[in-house]
Amino acid sequence: EVQLVESGGGLVQPGGSLRLSCAASGFTFSNHWMSWVRLAPGKGPEWVANIKKDGSERNHVDSVKGRFTVSRDNIKNSLYLQMDNLRAEDTAIYYCARGYSGDNLWGQGTLVTVSS
Amino acid sequence: DVVMTQSPLSLPVTLGQPASISCRSSQSIVSGDGNTYLNWFQQRPGQSPRRLIYKISDRDSGVPDRFSGSGSGTDFTLKISRVEAEDVGVYYCLQGTHWPPTFGQGTKVEIK
Numbered sequence: 255e256v257q258l259v260e261s262g263g264g265l266v267q268p269g270g271s272l273r274l275s276c277a278a279s280g281f282t283f284s285n286h287w288m289s290w291v292r293l294a295p296g297k298g299p300e301w302v303a304n305i306k307k308d309g310s311e312r313n314h315v316d317s318v319k320g321r322f323t324v325s326r327d328n329i330k331n332s333l334y335l336q337m338d339n340l341r342a343e344d345t346a347i348y349y350c351a352r353g354y355s356g357d358n359l360w361g362q363g364t365l366v367t368v369s370s
Numbered sequence: 371d372v373v374m375t376q377s378p379l380s381l382p383v384t385l386g387q388p389a390s391i392s393c394r395s396s397q398s399i400v401s402g403d404g405n406t407y408l409n410w411f412q413q414r415p416g417q418s419p420r421r422l423i424y425k426i427s428d429r430d431s432g433v434p435d436r437f438s439g440s441g442s443g444t445d446f447t448l449k450i451s452r453v454e455a456e457d458v459g460v461y462y463c464l465q466g467t468h469w470p471p472t473f474g475q476g477t478k479v480e481i482k
Binding site for chain 1: 407409411418419420421424430431462464465466469470471472473474475476
């Protein structure tokens with residue numbers, strides 16, 4: 255089955271860290287750009303980061319630059335988002351999506367809550 | 371960043387009637403390759419976003435043909451020819467031409 259499954263979300267204190275994972279199956283992972291998108295309560299979706307097929311190019315939105323890092327492992331068919339120095343405003347559902355700007359495959363999302 | 375402006379933000383519709391959502395970009399989103407990466411997404415309550423339309427007017431596999439996209443330059447439209455109950459949710463336009471990809475504010479479609 256073609257799918258993306260996120261994991262790693264949870265409750266973390268401000269200043270803390272989390273690592274999100276996205277396991278891909280059913281398609282050739284290494285042939286696709288991959289992205290992370292978040293949806294915060296009461297706000298519209300925000301593109302967080304994306305990464306090229308071979309990992310040679312990565313982009314991060316300004317609001318997370320220097321704190322979040324997107325990476326991938328094409329052997330394990332997995333996408334990652336390392337989130338450091340988390341802030342309350344990072345609270346959101348984080349989705350893994352296939353494609354530079356999202357195609358027709360998205361995960362179910364994982365909830366990240368930053369609170370003391 | 372490219373600002374995407376949607377209207378209306380709330381759209382009550384009668385079952386079986388048409389609906390239309392507008393999206394305007396703050397600058398041209400025509401890519402250097404000649405394509406315009408304007409997508410439309412649907413997010414039903416409790417679900418992940420689902421892409422309906424890409425490159426202005428191409429419908430994704432499995433999307434009912436009552437959904438159609440049109441437009442050019444900086445003005446784009448999503449139309450639902452006859453709204454069904456399963457169409458309830460929030461609809462977003464997204465430009466994928468310039469980094470970062472940016473969404474409109476969303477249009478909440480509900481049944482009257």
